[in-house]
Amino acid sequence: MGSPAKVDxxxxxxxxxxxxxxxxxxxxxxxxxxxxxxxxxxxxEVVGPIPPALEIATVRTVAIHALMAGCKPAYLxxxxxxxxLILREEFNMGGVQCTxxxxxxxxxxxxxxxxxIGLHGGNGCFGPGFRANATIGRxxxxxxxxxxxxxxGRASATVFSSPIRYTACLTExxxxxxxxxxAVSRGYAPADNVITCAMxxxxxxxxxxxxxxxxxxxxxxxDAMTAPGSWNMWFVSDLVVAMSPQxxxxxxxxxxxxxxxxxxxxxxxxxxQSGVKYGGNWRPERARAMGIDPDDENALIKAVKDPxxxxxxxxxxxxxxxxxxxxxxxxxxxxxxxxxx
Amino acid sequence: xxxxxxxxxxxxxxxxxxxALAPRPMDLAGKVVGLLxxxxxQADIIFETVxxxxxxxxxxxxxxxRRKEAFSRPATEALLNExxxxxxxxxAALGG
Numbered sequence: 001m002g003s004p005a006k007v008d009x010x011x012x013x014x015x016x017x018x019x020x021x022x023x024x025x026x027x028x029x030x031x032x033x034x035x036x037x038x039x040x041x042x043x044x045e046v047v048g049p050i051p052p053a054l055e056i057a058t059v060r061t062v063a064i065h066a067l068m069a070g071c072k073p074a075y076l077x078x079x080x081x082x083x084x085l086i087l088r089e090e091f092n093m094g095g096v097q098c099t100x101x102x103x104x105x106x107x108x109x110x111x112x113x114x115x116x117i118g119l120h121g122g123n124g125c126f127g128p129g130f131r132a133n134a135t136i137g138r139x140x141x142x143x144x145x146x147x148x149x150x151x152x153g154r155a156s157a158t159v160f161s162s163p164i165r166y167t168a169c170l171t172e173x174x175x176x177x178x179x180x181x182x183a184v185s186r187g188y189a190p191a192d193n194v195i196t197c198a199m200x201x202x203x204x205x206x207x208x209x210x211x212x213x214x215x216x217x218x219x220x221x222x223d224a225m226t227a228p229g230s231w232n233m234w235f236v237s238d239l240v241v242a243m244s245p246q247x248x249x250x251x252x253x254x255x256x257x258x259x260x261x262x263x264x265x266x267x268x269x270x271x272x273q274s275g276v277k278y279g280g281n282w283r284p285e286r287a288r289a290m291g292i293d294p295d296d297e298n299a300l301i302k303a304v305k306d307p308x309x310x311x312x313x314x315x316x317x318x319x320x321x322x323x324x325x326x327x328x329x330x331x332x333x334x335x336x337x338x339x340x341x
Numbered sequence: 342x343x344x345x346x347x348x349x350x351x352x353x354x355x356x357x358x359x360x361a362l363a364p365r366p367m368d369l370a371g372k373v374v375g376l377l378x379x380x381x382x383q384a385d386i387i388f389e390t391v392x393x394x395x396x397x398x399x400x401x402x403x404x405x406x407r408r409k410e411a412f413s414r415p416a417t418e419a420l421l422n423e424x425x426x427x428x429x430x431x432x433a434a435l436g437g
Contacts (some may be wrong), residue, residue, distance in 0.1 A: 007346055016352060027349040052415075055353040064351045095413030147353045285382050331413035 009194075018146035020138065020166060024068035035063040038073030039080060041340070047080065050086040054148030057083060062143065069139035074117045075132055081339025082107050085197050086140070093334040094201055096227045099148035101231075103328045104163035106200035106240055106315055110183035111151065111193035113341050114171040120170040121171040123317030125202055125265070126164075137167025145299065156219075164202045164325075170315060176245030177314035178252030185258050186336060193341055195295070198238035198311050198334040203323035214251045218261065221322050222268025227305045228280030230326045232303040233271070238334045239304060240325040242266065242315040245320050247312030263306050268290070269303035276301055309334065366430055371401035375428030376415060378408040379435050388434065 009026040013019060025031065036043055036059070043060035050057050059080065065145065066079045086105045096103055108117050120130035127134055149155045172181055179185070181192035206224040211217035225239060226234070232239050234292045242259075243251075251261050274297035278280055284294035292299045306311045307325075316323065366372065374395055378384045385406075392404035407425055409416045412435075424431055 010344075011348075012346070018352070022381070027351060028347070029349065030406055032349065053353060064349060090415060094415065099413060126361060146351065283382055290400075329413060331411050 005246075018142070018149075020145060022138075025042070025062045025070055025144075027067050029098050031067055032060065033063055034320045035067040035071070035073050035076060036060065037149040038066075038076030039063070039340075041080070045058050047083055050083075050087070050143060050148035051053040051119045052097050052155050053147065055147040055149070056277070057143060057147050060160055061147065062139070063240075065142045065150075066135070066139040069142055070131065072117070072131075072135075073259055075136050075139075076134050077113070077341045078107075078119075078132075078169075079193050079341055080110060081193075082140055083143060084199065085337055088335045090333040091197065091199075091335045093144075093148075095331050096328060097144060097148050098157060099160050099328070100156055101166065101328055102158050102160050102293055103201055104164045104168040105140065105142070105160065105197045106164070106325065108182055108196045108198075108240075108311065109136075109169065109171045109245055110181040110196070111172075111338075112191060113193040115174065118170040119169070121173040121177070121315045122291065124204070125170045125315050126172070126323070127167060133169050134167050135154070137169035140169070141165060141167065144239070162202050164200065168200065171244055172313045173315050176248075176318070178245075178248055179258040179314065180309060185338065188338065192338050192339050194336060196334060196336040198240055198310060198333045199239070199328040200240045200325035201327070203242065203325050204326055206322045207320060208322070209320035210245070211250065213312055214254045214261075214264070217247060217250055218264050218268055221271070221324070222265050224270045224322075224324045225265065225269035225326075226276070226301075228276045228282065228325070230303070231281070231329050232326050233276055233301050234281060234286045235328075235330040236305045236309065237329055237332065238311065238327040240310045240311045240313070240327070242313050242323040242325070244316040244319050244321050245314055246318050246320055248314045258312060262310050264311055265312070266302070266304040266307045270300050273297055273299040273301055277285070345397045346358055368399070369395065369430065371402050372429045374401050374407065375405045375424045375431040377406060377424065377431060377433045379412040379433070380409055380436055381412050384435065391434075416436065 010023045013024045041059045043057045047057040119132045143152045186195050287294040376388045395401040399428050
């Protein structure tokens with residue numbers, strides 16, 4: 001009956017409730033076969049149920065969404081690896097699919113395969129402009145929207161959402177970093193292909209073109225990591241800090257390792273309770289839940305309760321900026337793992 | 342998924358049976374009502390107040406309040422089953 005000419009495929013997909021608002025690459029059988037050349041896995045292999053709707057993602061349906069998002073077949077292993085990771089129980093993707101918050105699962109991809117496929121960690125790495133970053137993250141989002149049903153105003157109660165929900169995928173600036181990668185810092189080998197995912201808000205840019213030594217630099221970044229209204233202040237949750245190579249070099253030149261900077265920032269990202277209590281999401285119950293007397297104005301509230309939850313990366317181009325991405329709540333814990341290529 | 346369109350429509354939903362909404366009771370008199378506390382702050386205060394009103398104004402026989410483990414996670418199967426056995430009407434509700 002119907003002929004392709006009668007349906008405008010761009011409008012067809014733009015009108016879908018699960019559309020992200022942009023056109024997609026029309027998924028034809030031939031194109032999906034092409035996309036599936038990017039993996040050795042069987043098309044019907046189950047990847048897992050996507051919450052909250054719990055539609056089952058298979059390798060084939062992931063490939064269809066990767067195709068629609070604009071991926072090359074070479075990106076498919078990263079999309080598959082990312083989906084597999086974000087479905088881990090401790091990451092609580094279902095909670096974020098429904099929350100009022102606007103965080104997204106930020107994928108930090110380390111290892112040689114990220115370099116090979118052109119994932120970008122330099123100038124403008126949060127986008128726009130870089131196909132691998134843009135389309136891998138978009139594929140994940142389309143899966144969350146369509147198979148997961150995490151649609152704003154429906155299953156998702158998100159108040160504002162956030163531009164980071166269009167795409168959230170990058171690598172580190174390996175060439176510009178004075179340190180080992182995030183993955184290597186967690187015990188992986190440099191040759192391993194690893195994804196780390198943490199729930200993250202949009203990056204907030206912290207300019208510091210004045211500091212000439214790490215003490216002042218990290219004091220400022222630490223302050224940017226604390227904020228009334230951020231859940232990091234009241235929950236043990238994740239926080240991503242992306243230092244530009246210039247900021248990282250300032251620390252490294254003074255003899256600081258990556259772990260030293262993580263430790264120092266964890267100590268400096270702190271406010272007295274009096275500074276976070278007269279606005280934002282302070283409640284006496286929340287202070288008490290952290291073992292803090294709500295009446296003690298001088299009690300210290302740390303943005304980073306556990307240094308493992310501070311994900312320090314070196315990314316971006318040259319310049320005096322560090323990007324701070326606040327996190328979500330204590331029901332999500334970051335995940336990392338190697339993926340199959 | 343493929344059709345006369347000439348391309349694939351991967352819209353989810355086709356593979357699962359749809360579950361109809363439970364029939365809504367016309368009145369609550371004599372019924373056992375369950376309230377599911379999502380653990381957000383002050384939910385307990387709100388629920389106790391609502392429970393009083395349900396009993397005094399709507400003739401509800403009994404109100405059972407149960408608490409999830411965390412507001413950002415679904416209630417466990419065991420908790421849902423337990424509530425399903427005990428109550429005739431259930432409401433999931435927010436504190437905050």
